[in-house]
Amino acid sequence: MPDFKVKVPFFDAAQLYSANKAELDGIVLKVLSDGAYINGPEVGRFANQLADYLNVNHVIPCGNGTDALCLALMALGLNQGDEVIVPTFNFIAAAEAVAFLGLTPVFADVSPEDFNITAKNIEEKISNKTKAIIVVHLFGAAADMEPILTLANQHQIFVIEDVAQALGSEYNGEKLGTFGAIGCTSFFPTKNLACFGDGGATFTRDQFLANKLKMLANHGQQKKYDHQYVGVNSRLDTLQAAILSHQLAQLDVNIEKRIALAQRYNEGLKSLDIGISVKREYTKHSFNQYCIVLKSSRQRDQLKAYLADQDIATMIYYSQPNHLQQAFSSLGYKVGDFPVAEDLCGTVLALPIAHLSITQQDDVIAHINAFFANA
Numbered sequence: 001m002p003d004f005k006v007k008v009p010f011f012d013a014a015q016l017y018s019a020n021k022a023e024l025d026g027i028v029l030k031v032l033s034d035g036a037y038i039n040g041p042e043v044g045r046f047a048n049q050l051a052d053y054l055n056v057n058h059v060i061p062c063g064n065g066t067d068a069l070c071l072a073l074m075a076l077g078l079n080q081g082d083e084v085i086v087p088t089f090n091f092i093a094a095a096e097a098v099a100f101l102g103l104t105p106v107f108a109d110v111s112p113e114d115f116n117i118t119a120k121n122i123e124e125k126i127s128n129k130t131k132a133i134i135v136v137h138l139f140g141a142a143a144d145m146e147p148i149l150t151l152a153n154q155h156q157i158f159v160i161e162d163v164a165q166a167l168g169s170e171y172n173g174e175k176l177g178t179f180g181a182i183g184c185t186s187f188f189p190t191k192n193l194a195c196f197g198d199g200g201a202t203f204t205r206d207q208f209l210a211n212k213l214k215m216l217a218n219h220g221q222q223k224k225y226d227h228q229y230v231g232v233n234s235r236l237d238t239l240q241a242a243i244l245s246h247q248l249a250q251l252d253v254n255i256e257k258r259i260a261l262a263q264r265y266n267e268g269l270k271s272l273d274i275g276i277s278v279k280r281e282y283t284k285h286s287f288n289q290y291c292i293v294l295k296s297s298r299q300r301d302q303l304k305a306y307l308a309d310q311d312i313a314t315m316i317y318y319s320q321p322n323h324l325q326q327a328f329s330s331l332g333y334k335v336g337d338f339p340v341a342e343d344l345c346g347t348v349l350a351l352p353i354a355h356l357s358i359t360q361q362d363d364v365i366a367h368i369n370a371f372f373a374n375a
């Protein structure tokens, strides 16, 4: 019999620290005593390490993942009213960045199998005002980039990739975030590569875009008080950069742990009539989230409540699609516009995966099976 008493948090941020306490103490104390809190040498060092990891020429750290998206859109020189296609089944950041800059977010539906935007979803939304697409690789799974890049090329549209949930994931053997003009990421504590606060980065192979991104994140200046663009102040703290260098060295090992846990979930839940993320042959999925899809929102909510009663935390990513958010009501979208995304919002459930022990996972699996056995 499984031990039905084990408490399973969805995410335990303090584990990021406790897993490597002694080393992290040394790293943090060194930055504190060196005193270079802004743009210390650790920032450039981390940027170079991440560039090597991703196999890109330029990584430009910034304050957070939302800033990274804003900076990418700013760097591409888009004009007010230009349309940017974004998946509606997503965290709000991409659409928010588009709207914030006076551009128009044009929402698109996603694939029910891997939750990602497809070339077909995008094609339906292309107009003569479309200037960019933000491809968000959701939950760690790669969107199918080849047809998306072909389509974007045909229509002369920029591709921005958001790998906030997919840093370290691969498409045909290459790291996500390196296929479009600019890749963007977040180092929020729940991400694959996490710092102890806010952090983000953009990356590109293009020298002109790299220079512009760097300037835009630093008040539009290349030299002190020589401002070529209207920029912003968006920096990665030295402290966070030093921590991220340490975490980057462990990224692949941590992703392998997530993959192994995802395989155990697949195995443990395989006899149930539920949907699981389809593994595409072209992707190395990093399982930032492991999501299941239930038959109805009633069943999803009942399972969530049942697991909560057993002290097992789960999350709903996302309870509402972007096109139905109040914030975008002026765009005139309505229920029924994007059936796949709307359906997923009612039926998807994320199970704990980060820092999960085998005992905890066995508990989660046993309880989900028990829920269905008693249904």
Ligand SMILES: Cc1ncc(COP(=O)(O)O)c(C=O)c1O
Binding pocket: 064, 065, 066, 067, 091, 093, 094, 136, 162, 164, 165, 185, 186, 187, 188, 198, 199, 200
């Ligand atoms: C896909 C995606 N993009 C962007 C962001 C925004 O990142 P940040 O919280 O660092 O601004 C998030 C954060 O959760 C995200 O999940």
